[in-house]
Amino acid sequence: MTVTVRRYATILLCAGALLASPPPSSAQAPAPVTVATAGGDVTVLADRIEQVGPDDLTVATGHVEITRGTARLLADRVEINRATGDATAQGHVIFYDGEDRLTGERIDYNIKTGTGVVHRGEARAAPYYRLGGERMERLSESVYRVRRGIFTTCEDDSPAWSFRFGEATADLDDMIYGTNASFWVKGVPLIPFVPFFAAAIRRERQTGFLPPQVGTSSRKGLFAEIPFYWAISDSQDATLSLELFERRGLGAAGEYRYVLSDRQRGALSGFYVKETAQTGDDRGWAAFKHDWLIAPGLSLRADLNGVSDDGVLRVYEDSLARRATQRAESNLSLTRSWDNWNVVGRLFWYQDLTTTRRVELQRLPELTVQGTRQQVPGLPGLLYQVDAGVVNFVRELGSEGARLDLRPQVSRPISLAGYATLTPFVGGRVTAYDRTVTGMRLVDGESVEQTDTDPRVRRLLEFGGDLESRVSRVYRPGGAGGFEALLHSVEPRVRYVRLLGDNFYGLPAWTTRIDQVPEGSWLEYSITNRIRGKTVSPVGTEAVRVDLVRFVVAHAYDFQENRIGNVAADLIVQPTARLRFRGDASYNVDGAGLQSLTSDLAFSVPYVTASLGTRYTKQQLGAGSMAGIVPEFVQVPGTYNLGGRAPNRASVSFLTAGVTSELTRHLALRAHTFWDIRSGTFVENRFGVDLRFDCWGLLLEYVDRAVAGGSGRAEDEFRFSLNLLGIGQALSTRLGTGTDSAGPRFK
Numbered sequence: 001m002t003v004t005v006r007r008y009a010t011i012l013l014c015a016g017a018l019l020a021s022p023p024p025s026s027a028q029a030p031a032p033v034t035v036a037t038a039g040g041d042v043t044v045l046a047d048r049i050e051q052v053g054p055d056d057l058t059v060a061t062g063h064v065e066i067t068r069g070t071a072r073l074l075a076d077r078v079e080i081n082r083a084t085g086d087a088t089a090q091g092h093v094i095f096y097d098g099e100d101r102l103t104g105e106r107i108d109y110n111i112k113t114g115t116g117v118v119h120r121g122e123a124r125a126a127p128y129y130r131l132g133g134e135r136m137e138r139l140s141e142s143v144y145r146v147r148r149g150i151f152t153t154c155e156d157d158s159p160a161w162s163f164r165f166g167e168a169t170a171d172l173d174d175m176i177y178g179t180n181a182s183f184w185v186k187g188v189p190l191i192p193f194v195p196f197f198a199a200a201i202r203r204e205r206q207t208g209f210l211p212p213q214v215g216t217s218s219r220k221g222l223f224a225e226i227p228f229y230w231a232i233s234d235s236q237d238a239t240l241s242l243e244l245f246e247r248r249g250l251g252a253a254g255e256y257r258y259v260l261s262d263r264q265r266g267a268l269s270g271f272y273v274k275e276t277a278q279t280g281d282d283r284g285w286a287a288f289k290h291d292w293l294i295a296p297g298l299s300l301r302a303d304l305n306g307v308s309d310d311g312v313l314r315v316y317e318d319s320l321a322r323r324a325t326q327r328a329e330s331n332l333s334l335t336r337s338w339d340n341w342n343v344v345g346r347l348f349w350y351q352d353l354t355t356t357r358r359v360e361l362q363r364l365p366e367l368t369v370q371g372t373r374q375q376v377p378g379l380p381g382l383l384y385q386v387d388a389g390v391v392n393f394v395r396e397l398g399s400e401g402a403r404l405d406l407r408p409q410v411s412r413p414i415s416l417a418g419y420a421t422l423t424p425f426v427g428g429r430v431t432a433y434d435r436t437v438t439g440m441r442l443v444d445g446e447s448v449e450q451t452d453t454d455p456r457v458r459r460l461l462e463f464g465g466d467l468e469s470r471v472s473r474v475y476r477p478g479g480a481g482g483f484e485a486l487l488h489s490v491e492p493r494v495r496y497v498r499l500l501g502d503n504f505y506g507l508p509a510w511t512t513r514i515d516q517v518p519e520g521s522w523l524e525y526s527i528t529n530r531i532r533g534k535t536v537s538p539v540g541t542e543a544v545r546v547d548l549v550r551f552v553v554a555h556a557y558d559f560q561e562n563r564i565g566n567v568a569a570d571l572i573v574q575p576t577a578r579l580r581f582r583g584d585a586s587y588n589v590d591g592a593g594l595q596s597l598t599s600d601l602a603f604s605v606p607y608v609t610a611s612l613g614t615r616y617t618k619q620q621l622g623a624g625s626m627a628g629i630v631p632e633f634v635q636v637p638g639t640y641n642l643g644g645r646a647p648n649r650a651s652v653s654f655l656t657a658g659v660t661s662e663l664t665r666h667l668a669l670r671a672h673t674f675w676d677i678r679s680g681t682f683v684e685n686r687f688g689v690d691l692r693f694d695c696w697g698l699l700l701e702y703v704d705r706a707v708a709g710g711s712g713r714a715e716d717e718f719r720f721s722l723n724l725l726g727i728g729q730a731l732s733t734r735l736g737t738g739t740d741s742a743g744p745r746f747k
Contacts (some may be wrong), residue, residue: 039085039112042068045079056083064089068111070141072096075107085112093118097142100125100172104136114140125172128153128695128726129201133168139174146523151176152201153694153726156175161185161696161724163197175200175208199727200229208727210239215701215719219315221246221277223719225253235259239595249276251284251316266290266302271316283308283316285328297337304330310353318703320674320684326354340374343367357446358396361510373411384410391510399449399508403515404432409462420469429460429501429516436506449508456506460517462633464497481575483533484543491528497633498522513632520561522633529554549573556639563591568638578604587639594618610659616677617652653677666692670701681706695725 032045035058047062058080060066066073066080066087076091089095093117095102096110104121115138122132122206125222133149145167154164161184168178177198183191200206210227217223227241236258243251251273259265272284285307292300305328307313317323333346349362363629371386387407393400409427416422442448472489499520509515529551537543550572556565567587574580583599597616603609631642658672670688675681688701703717 010277029215034081035080037080037082037085037111039110039114040068042080044078044080047313049537057081057312070096070098071114073107073109080111085110087111087116097138100142102136109138114138116596118144123172125201128155129172129323130154130159131170131172131176136457139169143173144170146170146178149178151726152695153724158186159695160693163194163199164189165197175206200231201726211721211723213402213719213721215717217245217247217488217715217717219715220248220717226618240555243271243273245273245277247277248315249274251279263293264291273316276573281309283312285312286543299335299337299540300333302332304332306330307351310351313353340372342370342372344370357444359398359446359448360395361398361400362394363391364394376410382412384408393508393510396445397446397448399451399510401433401435401451401508403434403508403510404430405514406430420696422465422467424463424465426463429458429462429517431458431460431507432456433458433508435508437508438506438570451508456503458501458503458507458517460499460501462497462499464495467494468492481533482535484536485534486548487530487532487534489530489532491530492526493528494523494525495635496523496722499633512629516629517633518631519560520631520633521558522556522631524554524556524565524635524639526552526554526636528688546574548575551635554636554639556634556636558641561641561643563641563643565639565641566595568636584638588641590641608659611657613656614654615652615654621689651678654683668692697723697725699723 015697032043033049034041044060044066046060046064050059055389060078064078073089074094075089078087078089078169080087089107093104095107102118102121102123103451103617104118110118114271118136120134124130128172130152133146135147137145139145147167150162150164153157154160165178166180166185168176170176179196181194181197182189182645198208200208207230210229212226214224223245225241225243225677227239230238238256241253242255253271255269257267267289270286275281289374290302307328313325314323327350331348333344336343345367347365350360354362368389371384373385376382376384392402407429409425411423411425413421413423433456436454436456437449437451439450440447441450470489470491472487475486477483507515509654531549533546533548535544552570554568558565570584572582580602585597586595588595595618600613602611630637634640654674654677661669668690672686674683676683683706691698699721701719705715
């Protein structure tokens, strides 16, 4: 009886609870309401919506969301004047302007005009831009006029860096520019006043100031480079830079880049400085490059360079390679190519930066014709090739004139039972000059050739043969080292060439490898070992084939001079993408010892990337006009023995080394040295520190340079560059734009 009463009581309580609960439909979210305004219909969603008739006023409260097009407004309370389209939002106000997000204490927005004001607001534009101000007036979609504002890309409430300004105009899809600004680091005004500032926002190619670079030099004093990037159009851009040197003067630099079509592009660059703190000289350089694929197989290329004087690059350039440039070359060429033929017409001239004498030998113009090895029509198996060229040499000091060079050759590959290939060849060479050298004379302290207008023709007969073979074997390492298979091949090769001719004397020495070809009887032999690898390929992937090792040893005998050649070797080892070594050497077995040695090692391990390179060349002594010249018939230059004996010192011997260490994700250290071992001089040492954080980075670099020749006053230089996230980008060259994708492109 007691159990039955308890069951009835439980059933009555449950029924009462169900009757007391609201119907399921009342728990659903409120339905959106369409409100007609002077600016068009808007969709209003809120906990409560009231219509105030006499004032044409709609009041929405509680989780209000108003949507029109791409604009969306969220707030606790919104009042909409249906007659004027004015809306006022208060309480947790958020306004989505397309992809941008704005927050503020109050937003006044006109639905009809799309304009409004955000009071004490902040805008966020993807991916990391923040803009705030006491008053942000919306002028059009994503465009605002901001008063007493702040701009940064940092997330912290107290940003690591920021621009503060009196008034600015910001297009959240393009750029921001303003006046009466200052640059702050945390709460400190590092630069208390900047009359005008501009920064690009969000776009891949953005007009605006790039990170400036400032520093101090013992030769140039305090210096600053302030670059400005101008995205002119999708196919054009430019970088302009103001450059100041305390002990030199005021300068400017610029580079204009363009893409006219998918086949035509170029760049124009230059640097100028007025050395008002020195002698008042005007110094600088200029360059122009243009590539034009006129039609398939037909191209035009211009690469023009000029400098004001021989020493301007050594003073104002940063990289060691540019500072050590010996010639400023200009080349204008037109090339026509077919499957087996190549014709090039060009104008070539240069400035010699190593001497003040006017000895430059310009080629104005030059025409060359090259025919690759191809079958003789109607004669199967017989091959021919042709090299020809005509040049007009022009110079101010020294001999000048015209030269015609024609070099045909015929060959016939013969298979020796499939084990080797023998290719005998025979050819001739005719080189004609429009003048003859009659002696030497001294002009302005320079020994130059004295010529007359009698023509001169040199004739050569060239014949010989190549013997080549190849054996190989495949090894299966079973996945060791990530390789499925290894292919080892051995490639022996023997070459003999005989040159006979007449009229070797009285020829101008314009280009030594053509003008000073001796008679020769040359035997050269080599053996090449190669190891190639095929990586293990998981299901759904393709195997990768890589060259792991190449080792070449070559030797020769010079029958013409009756002397044995040098032993030459070349080694390349790259077992992984993290390690690469290349070295080559030449050793004289006739008593002179090591003639040259070059090595380059590059490796990368977690957190460290390093490189090491050495160069060693012993000065050679030769006899007569051929001293120091390797004939053109020598295939491996290291095998040629110039004769004589080398002195006890090296003419070129240096070491270069560099290392970069990623100590943490915020800190990287860099060091590089270039040491002239012969003179015991550190030509250049560089030490750098990279500090990288979420919204800013700082580059610190110290450069210690020796003066050319290792004597005189050296140069010490310290520079730093502040890079702000999203504000321009670091320069990859003196005036480059960092990455190829940031440059102009044709659409």
